[in-house]
Amino acid sequence: MTGSDMDTADRTSEFVGLFASHDRGIYKYILTLVPNPSAAQEVFQETSVALWQKYGEYRSGSNFFAWACRVAYFEVLKSRQTHRRDRLRFDDALLQTIAEERRGMEDVLQARRVVLPDCMQKLPPTDRELIEQRYGGSSTVLEIAERSGRPANTLYKALERIRRTLMHCIEETLTQKP
Numbered sequence: 001m002t003g004s005d006m007d008t009a010d011r012t013s014e015f016v017g018l019f020a021s022h023d024r025g026i027y028k029y030i031l032t033l034v035p036n037p038s039a040a041q042e043v044f045q046e047t048s049v050a051l052w053q054k055y056g057e058y059r060s061g062s063n064f065f066a067w068a069c070r071v072a073y074f075e076v077l078k079s080r081q082t083h084r085r086d087r088l089r090f091d092d093a094l095l096q097t098i099a100e101e102r103r104g105m106e107d108v109l110q111a112r113r114v115v116l117p118d119c120m121q122k123l124p125p126t127d128r129e130l131i132e133q134r135y136g137g138s139s140t141v142l143e144i145a146e147r148s149g150r151p152a153n154t155l156y157k158a159l160e161r162i163r164r165t166l167m168h169c170i171e172e173t174l175t176q177k178p
Contacts (some may be wrong), residue, residue, distance in 0.1 A: 015055050018064040019048070025106070029069050032102045033076045033095060047075040066103065073099050112170050119169035127162045134159060 027044045032042040049177055050071050056068050076095070133144050141159070145152040 010146050022065045025065055026068050026072055029074050029102055033099055043079045047072040049073055069103050113176055115170050116171045119166050131162055
């Protein structure tokens with residue numbers, strides 16, 4: 001293997017590692033800008049390809065997530081041009097504001113993700129199971145209601161209560177940390 005082949009293999013390995021550790025965050029960022037999940041998934045796929053194609057522009061050691069979000073932002077704009085006839089669209093300036101706000105919240109969101117598992121463990125088993133059914137899989141509230149024999153409205157209220165409990169736990173945990 002020549003030196004340049006090794007460099008290419010190292011860069012490829014570096015990209016795969018960075019992308020694998022940030023792919024969910026990149027998708028969530030895109031979902032902030034493209035609220036339709038199937039459209040967001042399409043933009044995510046385009047972003048993934050663009051990240052690989054543009055990886056030569058990435059400076060090793062810099063903030064990969066911030067760079068990837070910038071690339072994703074431009075992929076969102078490109079997608080908007082393609083779908084410009086859609087009736088429900090944000091103004092470009094508003095989209096940019098939302099994108100900047102979302103990027104600025106990454107540290108807070110990451111801190112919340114870190115303490116969430118501990119807060120989940122504090123839930124009663126039935127609440128934890130409901131959350132896992134709804135968000136851990138691909139089940140809708142209506143599907144869970146059908147399987148459990150409980151009214152969907154009751155499940156919506158239970159999920160709202162559980163989300164509030166989790167948010168309270170997360171906020172309390174984060175304010176107690178030094």
